[in-house]
Amino acid sequence: MPTLILPSYLITTAREAPKKNWGVRVIDDRIDDIGPNDNLEAKYPDDTLIDATDHVLAPGFVNAHVHLYGVLAHGIPLPGADQTGGGGWAFLDDFWWPLVEDALDHEMICAATDWVCAEMVRSGITSFYDILEAPFAIPGALLAQKQVVDRRGLRGTLSFESTERVSPENGQIGLRENADFVNHCRAERHQTLVEGLICFHTTFTCSAEFIKQAFALGEELDCSVHMHCNEATFEPEYALKYFGRRTLEYYDELGVTGPRMQASQCVQLSEREIEIIAARGIRVTHMPLSNCEVGGGIAPVPQMLARGVTLGLGSDGYINDFFEVMREAFLIHKAGQQSTTVMPADEVFYLATEGGARALGWDNVGRLAPGYQADLQLIDAVFPTPAAPYNLYDQLVLWRNHTHVRDVMIAGQWRVRKGEVLGADLGAMRARVHANAERMWAKVK
Numbered sequence: 001m002p003t004l005i006l007p008s009y010l011i012t013t014a015r016e017a018p019k020k021n022w023g024v025r026v027i028d029d030r031i032d033d034i035g036p037n038d039n040l041e042a043k044y045p046d047d048t049l050i051d052a053t054d055h056v057l058a059p060g061f062v063n064a065h066v067h068l069y070g071v072l073a074h075g076i077p078l079p080g081a082d083q084t085g086g087g088g089w090a091f092l093d094d095f096w097w098p099l100v101e102d103a104l105d106h107e108m109i110c111a112a113t114d115w116v117c118a119e120m121v122r123s124g125i126t127s128f129y130d131i132l133e134a135p136f137a138i139p140g141a142l143l144a145q146k147q148v149v150d151r152r153g154l155r156g157t158l159s160f161e162s163t164e165r166v167s168p169e170n171g172q173i174g175l176r177e178n179a180d181f182v183n184h185c186r187a188e189r190h191q192t193l194v195e196g197l198i199c200f201h202t203t204f205t206c207s208a209e210f211i212k213q214a215f216a217l218g219e220e221l222d223c224s225v226h227m228h229c230n231e232a233t234f235e236p237e238y239a240l241k242y243f244g245r246r247t248l249e250y251y252d253e254l255g256v257t258g259p260r261m262q263a264s265q266c267v268q269l270s271e272r273e274i275e276i277i278a279a280r281g282i283r284v285t286h287m288p289l290s291n292c293e294v295g296g297g298i299a300p301v302p303q304m305l306a307r308g309v310t311l312g313l314g315s316d317g318y319i320n321d322f323f324e325v326m327r328e329a330f331l332i333h334k335a336g337q338q339s340t341t342v343m344p345a346d347e348v349f350y351l352a353t354e355g356g357a358r359a360l361g362w363d364n365v366g367r368l369a370p371g372y373q374a375d376l377q378l379i380d381a382v383f384p385t386p387a388a389p390y391n392l393y394d395q396l397v398l399w400r401n402h403t404h405v406r407d408v409m410i411a412g413q414w415r416v417r418k419g420e421v422l423g424a425d426l427g428a429m430r431a432r433v434h435a436n437a438e439r440m441w442a443k444v445k
């Protein structure tokens, strides 16, 4: 049954001004038409009508980098371990690797995935890219995770972060986990919104041969290849010490840089590295909140945008409310560059939606226009001060939060109505995450 959604404002893409009293028509999983509310009502009198007066209809947020399992580490006790560790080796070696990643099993992963999917869709996130880092949970971890995501109905790319940190053999099992999953999702593509890609960790946990193998696999399967890149000073310093050049120069020399490359973080970049990213068409994800958490620095995002780099935003599994992520992206570069004009609200909203979709290689998501996927959200627009097309992006980015998201649709299906995540028993889901966090934390205690 075709549905008309008639809001007070429509954001088709944040590259354009919001349209007052415009709406959309949805048929099946797609946007069929857009136009002034009056015209749509006259044109399609038999459609189901959703009155969204006093709401903004916008594309759903694209969380372009998350670790769903990360919720299990929220509040973990850390006797003697330094959580921040200057953003480098200590954070990983003393804390994240032994106490979090290495402890994960399928039940922990599934409990966390279910909870965070609900949390994300509740805050208007309709699609995401996840990186699972759990060397002792393979094989089969991605398939277990996919079942949960399918049930929640989110659109997502799931990946396993293969690494030679544990052993070369474990690295091979990790690559195979990804390749098998890519093929599995393709075989099921008419029944699922989930897909895969090839993912490896970094230049300091993977050998040159392994990295080349990952890219060869990406080429063979014609999919993206993802890695974490220069999250702090540690990686470029390591690359300089062991390879005689910085991280992206090293990748360039290995012959793997190009549009297939999806590099997350990119915080500590030299001028030359920014040039390589722009020239090779490397896609980037920016995570301002977790950059602060690990003391990694301030990513040169305005500089990359000025060079035309395709860039999205991610929560990194740290704080998964995308309004918080947008606010930090809006604020941190103003502080960093001592400028009030850098990273305006419309740019930030674009990165949170269409920019993220492009960064993940999706060309039919992130915009509300005919032919695009019906991934959308209705946000309460009763602000304390008058809203207008000229200030609407500021109103949304600065003065809304997840509680203002009323309804969320993914691929034409309602997943949140009146602020309730449909089909989710949040109490039971929370209890399950609790029990699994207790299990993980017992190792620390």
Ligand SMILES: [Zn+2]
Pocket (backbone or CB within 6 Å): 065, 066, 067, 131, 228, 264, 316
């Ligand atoms: Zn990450």
